[in-house]
Amino acid sequence: MATITWKMEDGSEITADVKDGLNLMEAATANNVPHIEGECGGCLSCATCHVFVDPEWLAKTGDVDDIEDTMLEMTDVEREDNSRLSCQIIASPELDGLVLRVPEPE
Amino acid sequence: MNAPIVVVGAGQAAASFVSRHVALGSPEPLLLIGEESHPPYQRPPLSKKYLLGDLERERLFIRPLEWYAEQGVTTRFDTRVSEIRATERQLVTDVGDVVDYDRLLLCTGSSARGLPAEIGGDLAGVFRLRSIADIDSMAPGFTAGRRLLIVGGGYIGLEAAAVARQLGLEVTLLEMAERIMQRVAAAETSDYFRRLHQAHGVVIRESARMTRLLEDDGRVCGAELESGEVLPADIVLIGIGGVANVELATAAGLDIDNGIAVDETCRSSDEYIFAAGDCASFVRDGRRIRLESVQNAADQGDLVARVMAGEDVTYQALPWFWSDQYDCKLQIVGLNLGHDRTVVRPGDSDAVMSVWYYAGDRLIAIDAMNDPKAYAFGRRIIETGKNPAPEVVADPATDLKLLAKS
Numbered sequence: 001m002a003t004i005t006w007k008m009e010d011g012s013e014i015t016a017d018v019k020d021g022l023n024l025m026e027a028a029t030a031n032n033v034p035h036i037e038g039e040c041g042g043c044l045s046c047a048t049c050h051v052f053v054d055p056e057w058l059a060k061t062g063d064v065d066d067i068e069d070t071m072l073e074m075t076d077v078e079r080e081d082n083s084r085l086s087c088q089i090i091a092s093p094e095l096d097g098l099v100l101r102v103p104e105p106e
Numbered sequence: 107m108n109a110p111i112v113v114v115g116a117g118q119a120a121a122s123f124v125s126r127h128v129a130l131g132s133p134e135p136l137l138l139i140g141e142e143s144h145p146p147y148q149r150p151p152l153s154k155k156y157l158l159g160d161l162e163r164e165r166l167f168i169r170p171l172e173w174y175a176e177q178g179v180t181t182r183f184d185t186r187v188s189e190i191r192a193t194e195r196q197l198v199t200d201v202g203d204v205v206d207y208d209r210l211l212l213c214t215g216s217s218a219r220g221l222p223a224e225i226g227g228d229l230a231g232v233f234r235l236r237s238i239a240d241i242d243s244m245a246p247g248f249t250a251g252r253r254l255l256i257v258g259g260g261y262i263g264l265e266a267a268a269v270a271r272q273l274g275l276e277v278t279l280l281e282m283a284e285r286i287m288q289r290v291a292a293a294e295t296s297d298y299f300r301r302l303h304q305a306h307g308v309v310i311r312e313s314a315r316m317t318r319l320l321e322d323d324g325r326v327c328g329a330e331l332e333s334g335e336v337l338p339a340d341i342v343l344i345g346i347g348g349v350a351n352v353e354l355a356t357a358a359g360l361d362i363d364n365g366i367a368v369d370e371t372c373r374s375s376d377e378y379i380f381a382a383g384d385c386a387s388f389v390r391d392g393r394r395i396r397l398e399s400v401q402n403a404a405d406q407g408d409l410v411a412r413v414m415a416g417e418d419v420t421y422q423a424l425p426w427f428w429s430d431q432y433d434c435k436l437q438i439v440g441l442n443l444g445h446d447r448t449v450v451r452p453g454d455s456d457a458v459m460s461v462w463y464y465a466g467d468r469l470i471a472i473d474a475m476n477d478p479k480a481y482a483f484g485r486r487i488i489e490t491g492k493n494p495a496p497e498v499v500a501d502p503a504t505d506l507k508l509l510a511k512s
Contacts, residue, residue, distance in 0.1 A: 029169060032128075032177070040400065041151060043150075043430060043435075045435075046401075070478040070481075073486075073507070074482045
């Protein structure tokens with residue numbers, strides 16, 4: 001299990017305990033995190049689960065593969081160096097305490 | 107208390123509507139009525155990971171079951187609506203309950219077309235693929251060595267073929283038309299997927315007209331073709347397209363035109379009744395069309411919540427689709443309806459390519475096979491109304507990212 005925090009642009013936060021093996025897009029929709037839609041169910045086709053990973057956590061959240069890297073080009077809010085599609089981050093004890101920033105499309 | 111907004115049908119469009127309604131903080135109470143016993147769930151994985159046994163049922167749910175109550179949404183699953191009394195703004199359920207509605211959203215979806223009983227359509231061992239229940243009844247028979255006959259070479263049939271081969275079944279796929287995917291894609295895309303499936307051992311029979319399924323003691327045991335040829339089978343899967351579920355809407359007197367006819371705000375011919383998703387038909391580029399896709403259902407459901415909340419919005423979303431077969435990821439953007447030219451953009455290997463559809467000079471759609479760049483940048487190219495010449499696109503030296511961002 002991992003305790004994950006999503007920070008919204010308006011300063012609000014949502015924190016939830018996430019079962020190992022779930023991806024963080026699923027965890028976000030289950031916990032009502034705004035702006036995370038995950039329409040394609042996590043198969044890297046929609047880019048609607050974009051998050052910014054707190055830089056100190058980047059190493060632990062794993063590598064961005066080629067498909068994810070390309071799909072990050074079509075997010076509503078421009079990607080940054082710490083952009084991820086949260087469906088590709090899988091909860092594990094290693095990620096306990098992870099903080100994600102949720103971009104808000106205009 | 108005011109009558110609630112009632113949503114009939116608990117699929118992707120309904121989930122998206124409810125999510126947006128909640129996110130907007132809209133004050134009207136919601137009642138969600140669904141025929142199945144599950145909360146809204148994702149259907150695409152049914153013919154992929156769920157059939158393969160790689161995904162637990164709960165992970166199909168778009169929101170967890172508890173979520174609805176937590177958001178103050180009332181749900182009634184296992185409930186069929188039998189009548190809409192539009193003038194009274196009331197629904198009647200199959201157990202005779204009368205429910206008032208302030209406004210009504212129909213998300214009744216579509217059903218998988220079956221074969222008539224006269225030619226064996228309801229024999230044991232004959233399946234369709236639409237719901238969790240369909241898969242749960244079919245999956246136990248999906249074991250290595252069994253012979254699966256798939257009728258229909260569209261997405262459902264091809265995805266099921268891929269799963270079946272991965273599980274070790276012998277698979278034969280029949281397509282009535284000259285080529286698989288004829289209704290949905292260009293010949294180049296059909297050729298790609300024919301090669302892919304043949305390489306994985308699927309026997310593909312195109313221009314193959316089946317006359318009836320054969321029976322042995324109440325169970326299907328094969329199929330007879332028009333030529334008289336008999337193909338033995340242990341399991342038959344029918345994947346010959348979907349039909350919009352419009353019975354309720356028809357009986358209520360709503361305008362129907364290949365689906366519940368809606369305007370650009372998803373409003374039907376009754377001002378208090380909206381429709382979204384597979385069951386709704388809408389006008390795009392001068393044609394009335396109906397789409398069976400997650401994107402369409404999700405975006406229309408979302409739109410209706412905004413419209414009901416008073417936003418001045420219309421449905422303009424660019425359609426996109428996907429399919430996963432073996433290790434091939436197909437991503438599609440746009441609608442190829444009315445194309446008069448296609449051009450192929452080759453990739454680094456035989457497994458990578460994209461097909462670009464043009465109507466005149468206008469780029470209207472792309473099928474990208476294992477080519478997320480063609481999909482992602484192509485989508486941006488279409489969205490921004492750029493119409494690169496087909497020769498430019500076909501040239502592998504063209505940098506799509508530059509083209510998209512120029």
